[in-house]
Amino acid sequence: MKEKIISLNKLAIGSSGLVKQLTAQGNIRRRLLDLGITKDTIIESLRKSPKGDPIAFQIRSAVIALRSEESSKILVQWIE
Amino acid sequence: MGLTNQSTGIGIIDRMIEIKSTSPEDFIIALAGNPNTGKSTVFNSLTGLKQHTGNWPGKTVTNAQGRYSYRERNYTLVDLPGTYSILANSVEEQIARDFICFGNPQVTIVVMDATCLERNLNLALQILEITDRVVLCVNLMDEARRKNISINLNKLSEILGVPVVGTSARNGEGLDNLKNAVEKVALGKIKPNPNSIAYNDKVQGGIEELTPYINSKIGDRIDNSWLALRLIDRDNSLLESISNFLKLDLMQNRVISEKLLDIWERLSRDGYTEETLRDNIVTSLIKESEIISKSVVTNIKNQKNLDYKIDNILTSKTFGFPIMIALLGIIFWITIVGANYPSEMLAKGFFWIEEQLLVLFSYLKTPPWIHEILVLGMYRTLAWVVSVMLPPMAIFFPIFTLLEDLGYLPRIAFNLDYYFKKACTHGKQALTMCMGFGCNAAGVIACRIIDSPRERLIGIITNNFVPCNGRFPILIAMAGMFIAGFAGIFGAFAATLSILVAIVLGIFITLIISRILSKTILKGLPSTFTLELPPYRKPQIGRIIIRSIFDRTLFVLGRAVVVAAPAGAVIWIMGNINLGGISLLVHCARFFDPFARLIGLDGYIFMAFILGLPANEIVIPILIMSYMSKGSMLELSSLNEMKELFINNGWTWMTAVCTMIFTLNHWPCATTLLTIRKETQSWKWTWISFIVPTITGIIICFIVAQTARILGIV
Ligand SMILES: Nc1nc2c(ncn2[C@@H]2O[C@H](COP(=O)(O)OP(=O)(O)OP(=O)(O)O)[C@@H](O)[C@H]2O)c(=O)[nH]1
Numbered sequence A: 001m002k003e004k005i006i007s008l009n010k011l012a013i014g015s016s017g018l019v020k021q022l023t024a025q026g027n028i029r030r031r032l033l034d035l036g037i038t039k040d041t042i043i044e045s046l047r048k049s050p051k052g053d054p055i056a057f058q059i060r061s062a063v064i065a066l067r068s069e070e071s072s073k074i075l076v077q078w079i080e
Numbered sequence B: 001m002g003l004t005n006q007s008t009g010i011g012i013i014d015r016m017i018e019i020k021s022t023s024p025e026d027f028i029i030a031l032a033g034n035p036n037t038g039k040s041t042v043f044n045s046l047t048g049l050k051q052h053t054g055n056w057p058g059k060t061v062t063n064a065q066g067r068y069s070y071r072e073r074n075y076t077l078v079d080l081p082g083t084y085s086i087l088a089n090s091v092e093e094q095i096a097r098d099f100i101c102f103g104n105p106q107v108t109i110v111v112m113d114a115t116c117l118e119r120n121l122n123l124a125l126q127i128l129e130i131t132d133r134v135v136l137c138v139n140l141m142d143e144a145r146r147k148n149i150s151i152n153l154n155k156l157s158e159i160l161g162v163p164v165v166g167t168s169a170r171n172g173e174g175l176d177n178l179k180n181a182v183e184k185v186a187l188g189k190i191k192p193n194p195n196s197i198a199y200n201d202k203v204q205g206g207i208e209e210l211t212p213y214i215n216s217k218i219g220d221r222i223d224n225s226w227l228a229l230r231l232i233d234r235d236n237s238l239l240e241s242i243s244n245f246l247k248l249d250l251m252q253n254r255v256i257s258e259k260l261l262d263i264w265e266r267l268s269r270d271g272y273t274e275e276t277l278r279d280n281i282v283t284s285l286i287k288e289s290e291i292i293s294k295s296v297v298t299n300i301k302n303q304k305n306l307d308y309k310i311d312n313i314l315t316s317k318t319f320g321f322p323i324m325i326a327l328l329g330i331i332f333w334i335t336i337v338g339a340n341y342p343s344e345m346l347a348k349g350f351f352w353i354e355e356q357l358l359v360l361f362s363y364l365k366t367p368p369w370i371h372e373i374l375v376l377g378m379y380r381t382l383a384w385v386v387s388v389m390l391p392p393m394a395i396f397f398p399i400f401t402l403l404e405d406l407g408y409l410p411r412i413a414f415n416l417d418y419y420f421k422k423a424c425t426h427g428k429q430a431l432t433m434c435m436g437f438g439c440n441a442a443g444v445i446a447c448r449i450i451d452s453p454r455e456r457l458i459g460i461i462t463n464n465f466v467p468c469n470g471r472f473p474i475l476i477a478m479a480g481m482f483i484a485g486f487a488g489i490f491g492a493f494a495a496t497l498s499i500l501v502a503i504v505l506g507i508f509i510t511l512i513i514s515r516i517l518s519k520t521i522l523k524g525l526p527s528t529f530t531l532e533l534p535p536y537r538k539p540q541i542g543r544i545i546i547r548s549i550f551d552r553t554l555f556v557l558g559r560a561v562v563v564a565a566p567a568g569a570v571i572w573i574m575g576n577i578n579l580g581g582i583s584l585l586v587h588c589a590r591f592f593d594p595f596a597r598l599i600g601l602d603g604y605i606f607m608a609f610i611l612g613l614p615a616n617e618i619v620i621p622i623l624i625m626s627y628m629s630k631g632s633m634l635e636l637s638s639l640n641e642m643k644e645l646f647i648n649n650g651w652t653w654m655t656a657v658c659t660m661i662f663t664l665n666h667w668p669c670a671t672t673l674l675t676i677r678k679e680t681q682s683w684k685w686t687w688i689s690f691i692v693p694t695i696t697g698i699i700i701c702f703i704v705a706q707t708a709r710i711l712g713i714v
């Protein structure tokens, strides 16, 4: 389990993941990087919106909502 | 997909910020920073101006300018759009970058959020690469203290080599230090000496190789190593700006372009693709921010805070939507109940004055048509505008602004985004709709927060489905007269409910039309969506109430005078010019009548909407004036009689419902149309924004009216 890499939108609410890889390309990738989502960043999944998508994440002390289109392109390792 | 700026007609707005009205001795100061860090608040406290602030990222999209003086020197301050980066992924970022690069500000203040320093440092470092004349303003220090975050500002200043000032702009804390630091940098008394970012050796080598050639071409106008880096990173938008502002095409230079090809080739041999190279560059900045932040911020591990718990409720599956609707309902209810009494008082006051005016005119022995056109035409229309429209506006707007200041609007966007995604549009459209509640023109401008031209256009075209402050009181008046009346003691409740239904209908229509547009003339897939949810903040209640009432009151009164008075005169004249024994007004109304009846209205109502093009505030007053000049009732001195007047003219509940629907769905007012023209730079899209809501309104009213008739329920 510890070693398992999953996409960020699959991360259970309330748990954290360590960013391993960004599979997004081009503009989306740029945007995600700008928000500080780089390799080895810790991201916590905070809550889903009422319809389940988007999901709010804690990223470097800011709360940021991402649609599954974006969050599925962030691969993380589950840490706690 | 495949819509470009060109094909949609959205050009880059305000390509370069122009500095207005300054003397050459003025220092020009740019105000940059991440969204929602308090730039506009800093701007306001320094300049004493009233730039709008709000607790959501993207509040400011226009570039405000203002002046202040400090120790006998004048400074012109430019409030730049808030951005996470200035590597130019969007128009806003390009505007900010171009101003810092080519607008020659003497000092750039970077406003940072003390509670989120690490992320903010990324932008600060990017700006420091362009210019060293920077002052860092670490704002929101009060909030950081409350969250037990402490920042070693001296150390930060030492590391970065530029002055750092801690502020709490809202309470005015630290602003004197800020002005002082800005003065020192502007006068060159402090020479900032920022360290440069350590890129990896390969990139660094390329930069050093390229720099001398760039220097021979550009001189010291732009930081050479930064420019070299941007060239290596294939930053075409910067090249474009350079050729725009400096009239130089760097790639035409053989030596530079050959060197560049050479560098790229070496990098690719070392395994760097365009993408990984860019990653590497961006990551270097972020890593640097992380290191700096670690060494200056002490954060006593905070447990899940109150915001977290509030959000768990406000955006939860169970309560998210009910609370949203309940909050809106409460606001409408307060507005409906609260507006009643002042409306009545205003009406009484105005009609007392009207009597006095008539006495005055008869004393002056002016010819009757003069006092009729002045008093019965212009003055009365004006009086109706103020007494019917002003109280609901003056109540609704401040309460809504309170929600904005609290930070609730981004939560609305978060809750609703799912549906916007289904409609193939951007979730931030919900924010622009919220701005539309105040004024659709403001809503249209707010669409600049949406980067993708396709989604921005959809936001612009559909903004009119949200009733603005000028149309909202029409809904209230209709609901108050025709729906509350049937519900007895539950009157206010029923009226609130019907307005809620109208608003929800508006949102629903917005989504449907957005989806239709996405599938037809504005084909495409949703673009990237990232939305920051800022912490809740205590609203500045006093300030909000005073500001929004005064700004609004003056605005509405101004518009009323400008638009309502002449409109009243026109109506009076039309009602008094007879052709073939019938007044011009009746002729016109009869002309529209057959069509208007098909959609549940009558000729007068339709005409009132047409004459209301300059401002929706005057629709009801025009309607009242038209009915009165028709002669069915000569005196109208209270709001209760208004209902009677309407009923005498054949109104039923269905007329009221169709009027409400048509209020929600018809052409935008002239101000909004002109704003759309300005924002899209295209008459075509302005025309589409005119026709789409109009057709929607006609279709829905037709269906409602005909169904009601067929079912025989009117
Ligand atoms: N507690 C506290 N709140 C502040 C301070 N400065 C600004 N705010 C609040 O922070 C929110 C954002 O402020 P703005 O001035 O609108 O931020 P901005 O940087 O102009 O934001 P954009 O225009 O969206 O980029 C508002 O609700 C302000 O009232 C401060 O020093 N302390």
Ligand SMILES: [Mg+2]
Pocket (backbone or CB within 6 Å): B039, B040, B041, B052, B053, B059, B060
């Ligand atoms: Mg602002």
